[in-house]
Amino acid sequence: MPKIKTNRAAAKRFKKTGTGKLKRNKAYKSHILTKKSTKRKRNLRKSTIADATNVKNMKKVLPYL
Secondary structure, three states, rough: OOOOOOOOHHHEEEEEOOOOOOEEEEOOOOOOOOOOOHHHHHHHHOEOOHHHHHHHHHHOOOOOO
């Protein structure tokens, strides 16, 4: 049985937590930051858990994570 290739783009963006959930960084923090409030930018720094609706597909592209 051949090995399954990991999607490298996904591997760079997601990490696995201790309980097996997928951790991701939030979007909208790269440019056009002047109109965003300080509070909003501060909250965008924090990571969050990937939504459950996407996890099945993510496990498929990240077989060894």
